[in-house]
Amino acid sequence: MVETHQPDDCSIQRTLDAIGDRWTLLILRDLFRGVRRFSMIQADLGIARNLLADRLSSLADEGVVKKVPYQDRPPRHEYHLTAKGRALSPALVALMRWGDDYYTDGGAPTELVHDQCQTRLELQPWCTSCNSPVDPTHIRSAPGAGRVLRTTETEDV
Amino acid sequence: MVETHQPDDCSIQRTLDAIGDRWTLLILRDLFRGVRRFSMIQADLGIARNLLADRLSSLADEGVVKKVPYQDRPPRHEYHLTAKGRALSPALVALMRWGDDYYTDGGAPTELVHDQCQTRLELQPWCTSCNSPVDPTHIRSAPGAGRVLRTTETEDV
């Protein structure tokens, strides 16, 4: 495991320590899609079996997935997302949208749309207090001044 | 490089191929924070110099960052995010929020807030057509039926 210099101040760091592995996010994608069984995931991703076993048990240790038996003899189970795992949905949606925007060579891949008007969804920073979307220029960081995603910078040079 | 079985239908896959490396997302975080120079990033992350050089040039190849000279003799430059790179902001914010929610052991780490009211930001699915937020239960997938993040699934088992 990578020992990082500042494991303290950044949630992105901790998040990536937990799920930032190349395969892990793809495994989570499959779980979101409803692909839940070892051999299904393995076939879908083409991941080596030992790595899949390893990643799944790490995810279980993290409380992101849990084993759920679906039959007794022989004991068989599926991997389901926990609430914590399902909370990754916005992150995966955001990554997917980025890929949609920049890598759609040819046919558009899967899209997420608003079912009432079939419009493609964006992810918008939202202020629950003002109950309104927040423009990037009004995003600021709170406690650890300086150690923050400065999304407000506009210079593209 | 990992040769995947279905490079075709999933933007998450393509996105991760481009920026899904363990270090790459941390490098991007630093760039968002305004840490733009080779040795600054290197000192901040503790990444090996050869890997940093490699990852930065990959990011440049992908068009996510670009080299911007800040002096001529000796030629020195910084790495700046392009529009494509800045478009990753929602993804990084989402990952950060997840870490905030599940790994804040003790003091709250950096938060992103609305500068006008200091309220912590959420990421909300947003319909640009209705110009309103979209409830998860109204999220649907569009073309490749079945191959989708089913964010609406409620079964936690």
Added chain:
DNA sequence: AGGGATGGTTGCAAATCTAAACCCACCCGC
């Protein structure tokens, strides 16, 4: 001429990944 800052490249040992073989419990058909 010597020293320091910046931005790398090179070489080698250590960790990680892949592929393929193997294991085990069970079920099914015969």
Added chain:
DNA sequence: GCGGGTGGGTTTAGATTTGCAACCATCCCT
């Protein structure tokens, strides 16, 4: 009551990637 297939792994050996340290190059300063 044996052969084959399925599901979910573990083991082992070989190829790749990483991490670390040392080295190189350019310029500036004194």
